[in-house]
Amino acid sequence: MNFILIFQLLVSSFYAREKLxxxxxxTPQGEILISLDPRTPQHRDSFIELANAGYWDSLTFNRVIPxxxxxxGCPDTPAGFTDPEYLLEPEFNTELKHVYGAVGAGRDDNPGKLSARCQFYIVQNPQGIPRLDGDYTxxxxxxxxMELVDQIVAVKRDARDEPETPITLxxxxxxxxxxEIAALKGAQ
Structure with a gap:
């Protein structure tokens, strides 16, 4: 019986040390940390791939709306995103909602509800944006x-909602x- 208890403690200790x-x-305002959800593996893995490639490091928060x-990420183009390399199938999960602090991807005017993987957004509305649920991943x-995201959406912006002073990524x-992730979530 002690062997089973010791084994369980060793296994739980191993998983406690596993890094996610x-x-x-x-940004110029400071650091934002995002937990990446395993229930949307294509989007999570795409975000990791582009981050590791330095894809966004020359880009900005290009649209901010209080x-x-x-x-x-990359700004919308008049033709939209048509390159399949930059499109992801939707991964909707009814447990994942557009609440304050949610990070998502998707495109407007998009019957297939595909995501442009080069873009992402952070929900800044304290009440969330439930009308986006089921349309954006x-x-x-x-x-x-999140206090930095609140500052970012409050900057002066032009008619296209682009910050007048670029907010680099x-x-x-x-x-x-x-x-560590649970502790940060609890402090947020």
Whole structure:
């Protein structure tokens, strides 16, 4: 019986030390950390791939709207996104909602509800945006830095909701334990 207890403790200790990928967005305002949800693996893996490739490091938060979202990545083009390399099938999960701090992807005027993988947004509305549920894929949640997102959407912007002073992105993947992620979620 002691052997089983020792084995269970060793296994739980191993998993407690396992590190999970977390999105790190460094802006002039500071650091934002995003837990990446395993229930949307295509979107999570795409975010990790593009972050590790340095894809966003020359881009900005290009659309910021108070009580709505802060959107980053490549800006929309008049032709839209047609390159299949930059499109992802939707991964809707009824447990993942557009609540304050949710991180998602998707495109407007898009019958297939595909996501442009080069874009992402962070829900800044404190009441959330339930009308987006089922139309845009949620793949993460801010666990640190929502006060920075609030600052970002409050900057002066032009008629297209683009910040007058660019808010640059430096996006990386860091690894934290489940306990570290839970502690950050609790502090948020």
């Amino acid at each position: 990928p977390v999105g790190q967005i460094i 009580n709505f979202v802060a959107q980053g 949620i793949f993460g949640h801010v666990i640190k830095g 430096d996006i990386n993947i860091i690894y934290l334990s489940a306990e």
